[in-house]
Amino acid sequence: MNPLKLLVLAVFFYIGWRLVRKSLFPNINNHAEPTVRSDNMDKVKDILVEDPVCHTFVPKKDAIRLRYEGRTYYFCSEACCDSFSVTVEENK
Ligand SMILES: [Zn+2]
Structure with missing residues (x-):
């Protein structure tokens, strides 16, 4: 053979x-994920999303979420989330 x-x-x-x-x-x-909180959670759990502050890619399920003007933004840490909030507040 x-x-x-x-x-x-x-x-x-x-x-x-x-x-x-x-x-x-x-x-x-x-x-593994018995509690599906939002729509398509189980489908998107392994997608990488870009942090708009430091441009790091983080797994969507681990990212810090922020809803702003109808869009959801994802961050690697609370610090990036805070810094984004400050930036958008300043640009208003
Ligand atoms: Zn970040």
């Missing part, structure tokens, strides 16, 4: 296992 065939076989078994597991435990990836 050559290595390529082995690899194909391994991939085949891996996909097969994933399908079997999915049909046996359809909720395996959903139990």
Whole structure:
């Protein structure tokens, strides 16, 4: 048996296992977040969002949120959130 065939076989078994597991435990990836507070929370939890103050990318679920004029802004820390609030207040 050559290595390529082995690899194909391994991939085949891996996909097969994933399908079997999915049909046996359809909720395996959903139990971690039982409290969905806002719409699409479970879909967006791993999206990276940019902090408009220091331009760091942070996971949406860990970001500090601020609603301002109908938009939601995300920050890496309270300090960035505060500094953004000050900036928008000054620009009014
Ligand atoms: Zn920041």
